Amino acid sequence: MTTTEDRLPLTTHYDVRRDAAGHRYLEPFVQGFDLTRIPLLNKGTAFTEEEREALGLDGLIAPQVDALETLVGRLYRDYVRVQEPLDKHVFLRNLQDRNEVLFYALLAAHVEEMLPIVYTPTVGLAVQNFSQIYRVPRGLTLSTRTVERAEGALANVPLNDVRIIVATDSSAILGIGDQGFGGMGISIGKLSLYVVAGGVGPDRTLPVELDVGTNRQDLIDDPDYLGVHHRRLTGDEYLAFVDRFVEATRKRYPKAIIQWEDFSRDAAFTVLERYRKVVPSFNDDIQGTGAVVLAGVLNACRLKGERLRDQRLVIHGAGAGGIGVTDALRRGLVRDGLTDEEARARLFVLDQTGLLLTDRELDGYKRPYAHDPASLGFAYPGRAPGLLETVRGARATVLVGLSGVAGAFGEDVVRAVQANTSRPIVFPLSNPTAHCEALPEDVLRWTDGAALVATGSPFAPVELGGQAYPVGQGNNAFIFPGLGFGSVLAGVREITDEMVLESAYALADYTARVHPDRLYPPVAELPAASVEVAVRVTRQALRDGVAQETGLNELDEQALIEFVRTRFWKPKYLPFRVP
Helix, strand or coil: CCCCCCCCCCECCEEEEECCCCCEEEEECCCHHHHHCCCCCCCHHHCCHHHHHHCCCCCCCCCCCCCHHHHHHHHHHHHHHCCCHHHHHHHHHHHHCCCHHHHHHHHHHCHHHHHHHHCCCHHHHHHHCHHHHCCCCCCEEEECCCHHHHHHHHHCCCECCCCEEEEECCCCECCCECCHHHHHHHHHHHHHHHHHHHCCCHHHEEEEEEECCCCCHHHHCCCCCCCCCCCCCCHHHHHHHHHHHHHHHHHHCCCCEEEEECCCHHHHHHHHHHHCCCCCEEEHHHHHHHHHHHHHHHHHHHHHCCCHHHCCEEEECCCHHHHHHHHHHHHHHHHCCCCHHHHHHCEEEEECCEECECCCCCCCCCHHHCECHHHHCCCECCECCCHHHHHHHHCCCEEEECCCCCCCCCHHHHHHHHCCCCCCEEEECCCCHHHCCCCHHHHHHHCCCCCEEEECCCCCCEEECCEEECCEECCHHHCHHHHHHHHHHHCECCCCHHHHHHHHHHHHHHHHHHCCCCCCCCHHHHHHHHHHHHHHHHHHHHHHCCECCCCHHHCCHHHHHHHHHHCCCCCCCCCECCC
8 A cells, every 4th residue: 555646756757655564665667777867766886686676777787785874985985085175066966966865865974074065165166167067957947048938847847746946046146146057056055955954855855047147248258158148137027037937836836935045135125025925935045044143143142141132233234134134133132022113223234335324325125224313323424334433333242244345344343342242242154255254263362262253154163272162153054944844844825034033043942952052053963953943933834824734733842843853854765666
């Protein structure tokens, strides 16, 4: 007996079924050489003797039969011999494109070591060189040439039950800007974390590149550039393109959640608000960044023995990430007992011109956080205060960097924060590493080890005065896998602001319980942290009335935890059975 007769097969190449005892197995729809070329099916030398005979693989594979653990060890020895980060990235991507379970088993065994290779900061290099390292197609590319055939393009995807989509238009990749077609590397990298850290099966994920063009003339003129060679769509043409994608996606994958990734500032807010109630979706740059920063600041306050409401916070950078962080901190201040007006009065946001003020010409998404110069107390007639002036005038105790400006947090700025508090909270978060507002070793040296420091990219502990200071990594990977996984499990029709906020508190509580002396957990604990985030997000979805999965309301807390854990995908080879 099986339990899957009433639905489409999971993919066009195989299905996952259960026998009478509940054991899972694969039923393939292809055999022989073709099977070995499908990364979700290929086991390499791990095919058993029985499977080789039944699947037409005799004579096509080396005679030895290996366990998955043996293959992981062999591949890791090959991996460590590769020297350059980009070459390591290519090594892992090539593995993913030929043997997906093995790729995730290797990544899961060495997630702390390999996260900077598959994700930030090395993924930035991979994106910049995407046309050069491109080997095998992966995911869905919808371009201006194919958007009118969006339904047909999605029908070509050999996956029938996609639950998580990461879609980018590549207009604002990390801190390196417009990357055209190369942004597909970001979608692929993010989804690898959804699988290894968020429990979503790889056959439930789909990376998407929305190739609406590029404004980089060097790419347009490059004959080796693999994207469309024209300038970006804008205005109504751009929105019509995304409309077609969303409409086709809803038809093909009605249960899918979309994560909008690395859109330019204006497009990020426009796309999120246009579609978040049409299809369950969120923007990781806005909401994920906000949640992970709020979690870190909450733990920093805990380590100081203070409350969030006691802080005065300066956010340097008013792009999608900066405003997302400001919004999350505002919600946290309100949750800590302040009125919305009181919360806004404690938040000071700067763009490249200076502090956001009501008498300045500002984009719409910045206006909610502009201060009235008349009530500010440290206004400078005719101009906006700069960073140092704002830190001093606002009496800042928290400094968060999302500006992409390397070295923006100089010694004078950091010492100015310390003048307002014995333990300054300093988060230079811009990625990649070359864009970081300050190096952790400098911040700790300038403050004699008193600062509480977190960065966006990984940094080694800082040795100062015979003591080692761990540097927290405020990585969105602590938030989005669990947020997405919980949303999938709950079958949400919308991802609410309260669900995103709850993910921040879940991460903060996990850290406080398991690592009370840290701002963030070690990256190796991403899966454990994601389970906690997913549980809390699922419960919040039930409270918000957006969960459509029946029966979850009946689960108590421990039962809900077990529900999430048992559905967390883990890399292992399933046996094949030929019908």
